[in-house]
Amino acid sequence: MNATLGFAVIGAGRIGALHARHLAGAVEGARLVRVVDPDRVAAERAAVAGAGFSDALDDALSDPAVDAVLIASPTKEHAWQLEAAAGAGKAIFCEKPVADDLAETVRAMEAVEGAGVPFQIGFNRRFDPAYAEVARAVRAGEIGKVELFRSQSSDPGPAPEAYIAASAGFFRDSVIHDIDAARFVAGEVERVTALGRVLVDPVYAKYGDVDTSVITLEFVSGALGVLMNSRRTVYGHDLRLEVHGEAGKLVAEDERATKVWRYGPGGPRGDYYHHFLDRFRDAYRLEVQAFVDAVHAGHAPEPGAVDAVESLRVADAAVRSLHEGRPVRVEEVTP
Ligand SMILES: NC(=O)c1ccc[n+]([C@@H]2O[C@H](COP(=O)([O-])OP(=O)(O)OC[C@H]3O[C@@H](n4cnc5c(N)ncnc54)[C@H](O)[C@@H]3O)[C@@H](O)[C@H]2O)c1
Numbered sequence: 001m002n003a004t005l006g007f008a009v010i011g012a013g014r015i016g017a018l019h020a021r022h023l024a025g026a027v028e029g030a031r032l033v034r035v036v037d038p039d040r041v042a043a044e045r046a047a048v049a050g051a052g053f054s055d056a057l058d059d060a061l062s063d064p065a066v067d068a069v070l071i072a073s074p075t076k077e078h079a080w081q082l083e084a085a086a087g088a089g090k091a092i093f094c095e096k097p098v099a100d101d102l103a104e105t106v107r108a109m110e111a112v113e114g115a116g117v118p119f120q121i122g123f124n125r126r127f128d129p130a131y132a133e134v135a136r137a138v139r140a141g142e143i144g145k146v147e148l149f150r151s152q153s154s155d156p157g158p159a160p161e162a163y164i165a166a167s168a169g170f171f172r173d174s175v176i177h178d179i180d181a182a183r184f185v186a187g188e189v190e191r192v193t194a195l196g197r198v199l200v201d202p203v204y205a206k207y208g209d210v211d212t213s214v215i216t217l218e219f220v221s222g223a224l225g226v227l228m229n230s231r232r233t234v235y236g237h238d239l240r241l242e243v244h245g246e247a248g249k250l251v252a253e254d255e256r257a258t259k260v261w262r263y264g265p266g267g268p269r270g271d272y273y274h275h276f277l278d279r280f281r282d283a284y285r286l287e288v289q290a291f292v293d294a295v296h297a298g299h300a301p302e303p304g305a306v307d308a309v310e311s312l313r314v315a316d317a318a319v320r321s322l323h324e325g326r327p328v329r330v331e332e333v334t335p
Helices: 014-023 040-046 057-061 075-087 102-115 129-139 161-166 170-186 281-297 305-324
Strands: 005-010 030-036 052-054 068-071 091-094 119-121 146-154 189-197 212-219 224-230 238-245 248-253 256-264 267-272
Touching: 005 014, 005 057, 005 281, 014 030, 014 040, 014 068, 014 281, 030 040, 030 057, 030 281, 040 052, 057 075, 068 075, 068 281, 075 091, 075 102, 091 281, 102 305, 119 281, 119 305, 129 170, 129 238, 129 248, 129 281, 146 170, 146 212, 170 189, 170 212, 170 224, 170 238, 170 305, 189 305, 212 305
Parallel strands: 005 030, 005 068, 030 052, 068 091, 091 119, 146 224
Antiparallel strands: 146 238, 189 212, 212 224, 238 248, 256 267
């Protein structure tokens, strides 16, 4: 292990390029060594601050300057890349989800555990200062026993068709963030009931997917929860998190790029974030900083393998509930 953790970023698309920029100067104790992408133009563009680039994962895995890989390739590539990186003894940060299949996810996590390498999954919302404060306050008992949980997330518009085709579907790709936030704040989920529609773009129906959904959660603790997700909010990326307990309520909402309200003939206007890459820019940096700090300290990074598996299991239960039109117990979903 080098004194400053040398990273290879695997996949230089929307999120990989952002992680590469952070690793090139905004994450203490880390440096960007190289970027790998079969699209060499994308790899070169993301290889900032003098980093190398190539189109082959092996180049990164055989490079002694690479201590860690950050996997940000399309979801269907994650599992084999995780297994290869684990085999090469590299520390691994992997974007969510590990795979669109629970058995494949469990296999990849077993490979990571077998190799004994540090692993973190990219559930970035846990590192958003507002979400992290809600979770801390719940754990500190500020609102007593949690009774209700609500998470609402909407993107301004649909993803490109190529992304939709390669993604793991709305629940496993996007709603999984709300699911993980629910587990993070209110604990494990026992039963899931899902409703979904295609209301925004017929392209989702082409891939057997939905773009609008309401999911109810029954937590092991007895608390109830609801997740509301949409691929359309014309005014920007919109997120709300609300936790209601016996002694009060915690709400994280209305995050804006600046605190300025603009008043004009059309009424007041705030600087809403338009895209999740802007809304969670700090969280994307902080999650990688937490990974680097854990590796340097010799601690297991979090969220790790359990969260990668369990949040996907709840998403799978939601998919099954949607298709079968009934509540699904999470324990029914096995690899
Ligand atoms: N945590 C988050 O909020 C968040 C946000 C966006 C995406 N993601 C996840 O990150 C991953 C990438 O998403 P994206 O939006 O950046 O996708 P993208 O389509 O913008 O980029 C993917 C990149 O990977 C490259 N690629 C394809 N095959 C590859 C391979 N075998 N090895 C290396 N690179 C390869 C492509 O050429 C492309 O440049 C997905 O798993 C997605 O779920 C997470």
